[in-house]
Amino acid sequence: MSVVGAGGAGSNIVSWIKTKGITGGKLIAINTDAAHLGITKADRRILIGPKLTNGRGCGGYAEKGMQATRESLSEVIKEVHGSNIVFLCAGLGGGTGTGAVQILADEIKRATGALVVGVVTLPFAVERYRYTMAKEALANLQRSCDTVVAIDNNRLTRVAGNLPLQQALGVANELVGQFIKGTTETITTASLINIDFADLTAIMEGRGLAAIGVGYNDGIDRIEQSTRMALDTQLLDVKDMSMAHGALVHVTGGDDITLEEVTRAGELVTRSLPKDVRIVWGARVDPTMKGKARVMVVLTGVESTFGEVKEVAAPIVAEKRRRYFGVF
Ligand SMILES: Nc1nc2c(ncn2[C@@H]2O[C@H](COP(=O)(O)OP(=O)(O)OP(=O)(O)O)[C@@H](O)[C@H]2O)c(=O)[nH]1
Ligand SMILES: [Mg+2]
The missing domain is CATH 3.30.1330.20 (Tubulin/FtsZ, C-terminal domain)
Structure with a gap:
């Protein structure tokens, strides 16, 4: 089982899981932003698209995120080989994460045949341009992932209360982290009630x-x-x-x-x-x-x-x- 966190938000989610610890899952962070990657906690960190972006991020351009991912595709695929489930995490709306997960969903499925589960957050409606880009990315992901678990930041604020933005995003990271950690460990380690891979596949495959x-x-x-x-x-x-x-x-x-x-x-x-x-x-x-x-x-x-x-x-x-x- 592997978790790939792409871009700033995806990497923050991976850091959260790494800090809490996870049994039976490999944590991979990928980013075009070298500085952010430097403060990310993961089992493996990959700077993607170094030729294209020079380690300086994608500045909100998902097309650039896609190109950067293509540049470093073989490196990422190599890391997830042998996993039967791959979680792909990103905050949709930026450049790196939004671009990367769209490419990776297809490519990982093709190369490994793993169950690919996208876990993404959707931007606030006020982030107009980001919102439109996220909508398009979500539609693509629905076609290429087995399942895409989506968390709408607009709903999150309703549940989490009137938190400052940074804290609200922290709540989202924790939520996504808990979902991945909980699901993974219920499969990989002896639990009160285990979920087996076949059961998970049955409800997630092509859904x-x-x-x-x-x-x-x-x-x-x-x-x-x-x-x-x-x-x-x-x-x-x-x-x-x-x-x-x-x-x-x-x-x-x-x-x-x-x-x-x-x-x-x-x-x-x-x-x-x-x-x-x-x-x-x-x-x-x-x-x-x-x-x-x-x-x-x-x-x-x-x-x-x-x-x-x-x-x-x-x-x-x-x-x-x-x-x-x-x-x-
Ligand atoms: N859940 C969550 N969302 C975040 C976090 N940081 C930013 N976001 C949101 O996620 C979306 C994408 O932001 P980032 O992940 O920073 O973007 P990126 O993928 O690094 O893309 P570029 O920086 O443009 O290369 C934005 O709409 C942010 O509001 C975070 O820590 N957690
Ligand atoms: Mg970034």
Whole structure:
């Protein structure tokens, strides 16, 4: 299993995971920006496109990011060879990350046959030019990745509260990091409930776009509260949750967490989605989380209203939510 973080945001996500530690995953950071690469923590750091950019970044031009990636393609491919899953991370909207992941999704798939999961953040609507570029990149990624988990910064601020920008981005990095670390370790290490590679493939392979939601609670009903929050605060505007093809439910709790609690999280998600949605769940114990629980719900195969006129989409979402989430 490998994680490739591209550009500034992608590298920051890799640094976050490296600091926390990950078992069974190789962390690779790639950037055109030599200075930023110098402060990035990773197992392997690659300066891409040195001839093209001289280590000075892409200045927001995704086309340049693509060219830089082509220049250093063989170096990157060599690092991910032998991985059965490759996570590709970037903040869409810049030059390096946005360009790199579009090239790499196709090339890694072709060269290694790995399950390619994109994990990207979408820029704020006020970043007009970045927003348009991100929309185009997202459409491309949906075609070339097996699944693209997208986190919309515009929704993140609603969930994370009124944080200063830098802190809000930090929340996004942590969220993406937790998703990758949690999923990887539930497969690679003995966990309370393991997810196997075949299960993950079944819900992620060829599934387009995915949304993610996270809930956290330390009360007596920590599982119910966390699961509801995870379902209710998806970080992407999804057109119709009931259209999801699959769901990945991941529970982390202290060593006091019981199998019964974990099963309840799975049941709550099962009850909230139509019967034909395939649900995979796993759980890990984190000794530092005594008395607490964190639930992550990833819905795959969804459609997003990102970039559309919100007035049209909003009532549909609200109506479906009432119908399928009426229990909440
Ligand atoms: N999640 C997250 N997003 C970030 C972070 N830093 C910047 N972003 C956002 O991600 C988008 C891309 O920014 P960067 O990753 O810095 O851009 P880049 O890929 O390095 O591209 P260039 O610098 O133009 O070569 C922007 O819209 C930023 O708002 C970060 O640490 N985390
Ligand atoms: Mg940069």
